[in-house]
Amino acid sequence: MLIEFSIIPIGIGSSLSAHIAEVLKIVDASGLPYKATPMGTVVEGEWDELLKLIKKCHKTAMKSGDRVVTTISIDDRKGKRNRIEEKVRSVEKKIGKALKK
Amino acid sequence: MLIEFSIIPIGIGSSLSAHIAEVLKIVDASGLPYKATPMGTVVEGEWDELLKLIKKCHKTAMKSGDRVVTTISIDDRKGKRNRIEEKVRSVEKKIGKALKK
Amino acid sequence: MLIEFSIIPIGIGSSLSAHIAEVLKIVDASGLPYKATPMGTVVEGEWDELLKLIKKCHKTAMKSGDRVVTTISIDDRKGKRNRIEEKVRSVEKKIGKALKK
Amino acid sequence: MLIEFSIIPIGIGSSLSAHIAEVLKIVDASGLPYKATPMGTVVEGEWDELLKLIKKCHKTAMKSGDRVVTTISIDDRKGKRNRIEEKVRSVEKKIGKALKK
Numbered sequence: 480m481l482i483e484f485s486i487i488p489i490g491i492g493s494s495l496s497a498h499i500a501e502v503l504k505i506v507d508a509s510g511l512p513y514k515a516t517p518m519g520t521v522v523e524g525e526w527d528e529l530l531k532l533i534k535k536c537h538k539t540a541m542k543s544g545d546r547v548v549t550t551i552s553i554d555d556r557k558g559k560r561n562r563i564e565e566k567v568r569s570v571e572k573k574i575g576k577a578l579k580k
Numbered sequence: 581m582l583i584e585f586s587i588i589p590i591g592i593g594s595s596l597s598a599h600i601a602e603v604l605k606i607v608d609a610s611g612l613p614y615k616a617t618p619m620g621t622v623v624e625g626e627w628d629e630l631l632k633l634i635k636k637c638h639k640t641a642m643k644s645g646d647r648v649v650t651t652i653s654i655d656d657r658k659g660k661r662n663r664i665e666e667k668v669r670s671v672e673k674k675i676g677k678a679l680k681k
Numbered sequence: 682m683l684i685e686f687s688i689i690p691i692g693i694g695s696s697l698s699a700h701i702a703e704v705l706k707i708v709d710a711s712g713l714p715y716k717a718t719p720m721g722t723v724v725e726g727e728w729d730e731l732l733k734l735i736k737k738c739h740k741t742a743m744k745s746g747d748r749v750v751t752t753i754s755i756d757d758r759k760g761k762r763n764r765i766e767e768k769v770r771s772v773e774k775k776i777g778k779a780l781k782k
Numbered sequence: 783m784l785i786e787f788s789i790i791p792i793g794i795g796s797s798l799s800a801h802i803a804e805v806l807k808i809v810d811a812s813g814l815p816y817k818a819t820p821m822g823t824v825v826e827g828e829w830d831e832l833l834k835l836i837k838k839c840h841k842t843a844m845k846s847g848d849r850v851v852t853t854i855s856i857d858d859r860k861g862k863r864n865r866i867e868e869k870v871r872s873v874e875k876k877i878g879k880a881l882k883k
Contacts, residue, residue, distance in 0.1 A: 480621075481820055481821060483819075483820075483821040485784035487691065487750060488691065489689065489691065489695050489697070490692070490693070490694045490695030490696075491692070493691050493692030493746065493747040493748040493859065494692075495691070496869070496872040496873050496876055497876055499873050500873050500876035500877045501874075503873055503877060503881055504877055506879065507877075507879070507882075508748045511817070512882075513882055514819065514820065514882055514883055515870050515872070515873065515881040515883055516786075516819045516821075516824060516883070517784055517786075517817065517821075517824050517865060517866050517867075517869045517870060518784060518786040518822075518824050518855055518857065519786070519821075519855075521819060521820050526635055526638075530631050530635070534627055534631070537627075537654070537656065538627075539617045541656060541658070543821055544695065545657060545658045546655070546656065546657040546658070546695040546697040547654075547656050548653070548654065548655050548656075548689060548750075549653075549654040549656070550651070550652065550653050550654070550752065550855070551651065551653075552649070552650075552652075552654040552788070552821055552853070553638070553648075553649065553650040553651070553652075553653050554645060554647070554649050554663050554820075554821065555638065555642060555647065555649075555650070556647040556796065557642070557647070558646075562793065562820060562867065563820050565798070565819075566820045567818050567819070567820060569799040570799050570802050570803050570806055570818065573799055573800055573802075574803045574806060574807055574810075575824050576596075576810070577804055578810065578816055578818040579790070579810075579815075579816055579818060580817055580819070580883075582720060583720055584718075584719075584720040586818040587756070588792065588851060589758060590790065590796050590798070591794070591795045591796030591797075592791065592793070592794045594758065594792050594793030594847065594848040596792070597768070597771040597772050597775055598775055600772050600775075601772050601775035601776045604772055604780055605776055605779055606772050607775075608778070608780065608781075611819070612757060613706050614781055615707055615718065615719065615781055616772065616780040616781060616782055617716065617718045617720075617723060617756060617769070617782070618683055618685075618716065618723050618766075618768045619683060619685035619718075619721075619723050619754055619756065620685070620720075620754075621883040622718060622719050631695050632733070635757055637778075645796065646796040647788060648873075649851075651853065652753070652773055653687070653720055653721075653752070655720060657695065663719060663729065664719050665719075667698070667716050667719045668718070668719060670698040671698050671701050671702050671705055674699055674701075674702035675684040675702045675705060675706055675709075677709070677882065679705055679709065679717055679763075680709075680714075680715055680717060681718070681782075698876060702854070728837055728840075730832050732837070736833070738830065738831055739829075739856070739858065740829075743860070747859060747860045747861075748857070748859040748860070749856075749858050750855070750856065750857050750858075751854075751855075751856040751858070752854070752855050753849075753852070753853070753854040753855075753856070754852075754853050754854075755840070755851065755852040755853070755854075756849070756851050757840065757844060757849065757850050757851075757852070758848060758849040759844070759848045760848075765804070779879070
């Protein structure tokens with residue numbers, strides 16, 4: 480399944496890149512296929528490994544402040560693999576044109 | 581922490597209430613404090629019990645179709661309890677007026 | 682259509698109730714049917730009036746800080762009215778039991 | 783401001799790529815800076831032009847079915863430009879390593 484998540488520490492200033500960096504170090508070290516986007520991080524895997532990863536990221540963010548808002552979107556589809564690459568590719572085939580990625 | 585989640589089975593018709601009913605039966609039986617809203621379900625608890633509950637709901641929805649989109653929002657704040665009641669109450673105090681709930 | 686939205690000012694402290702109060706005053710004054718939930722505000726109406734309302738709330742929040750994260754979920758279904766009450770009621774009928782609201 | 787959105791037609795089958803293709807044609811033709819990700823589309827611009835674009839995409843999706851769920855996340859930060867490129871770059875500088883994108 481595909482999961483996108485975004486972790487927002489509240490009340491520690493309006494620049495969050497140092498905190499997002501800590502989160503992305505954890506994701507990068509996980510070995511799971513991922514993509515860092517301007518609005519979140521997309522990771523592909525199974526429920527338990529993905530939620531364990533996001534818990535670790537969320538708990539890390541909680542260390543630096545009193546409040547964290549985390550949003551998660553899950554797209555789970557039976558019998559499909561490598562959707563982190565194939566979903567956009569499948570749309571490009573339908574359009575007949577490469578999209579900006 | 582507070583969590584709101586919404587589970588959408590894709591491709592099994594545009595009426596989802598029978599599927600949402602299965603999800604809310606599970607939430608209601610969990611014994612955790614919750615509120616059913618027109619756009620999702622809010623539950624209060626700790627990370628592991630909440631994510632275990634949502635996993636159960638998501639897996640139940642996957643039984644009836646090929647694809648499920650689940651969205652989760654987490655609001656985690658240190659040292660606060662009974663936020664499922666207190667958050668709106670605290671806003672009402674600031675406004676000096678009861679809100680529609 | 683039904684819309685749920687949540688407005689989070691970033692970097693102005695971890696208590697947000699005063700800012701949420703400003704947002705809910707605007708919603709309450711709009712005359713549109715709404716429900717304040719622990720994780721956001723649900724409003725029913727048409728696209729233009731709803732998005733105009735949320736723009737006003739978002740711009741108000743931007744006055745008090747440098748950064749605001751706003752999330753919006755829209756559930757649009759043809760030919761259905763009063764869904765702000767009927768969606769949960771329809772699930773309750775399927776379960777045969779009143780839910781916590 | 784940056785906006786990510788995702789449009790899910792409900793009840794027209796579990797493959798959505800043909801519908802997503804219609805949405806991305808509209809985004810691509812808008813001339814606004816965007817990125818197609820596996821979980822949504824990120825676009826940069828001002829409130830009115832972005833919400834007008836998403837309205838057009840949502841209304842197009844409503845033509846092919848009875849129900850559409852659209853989710854939108856907005857990250858609005860004063861005085862920052864080209865954040866569609868700079869946000870991830872800023873995190874990469876903090877980590878000292880290129881991320882997967």
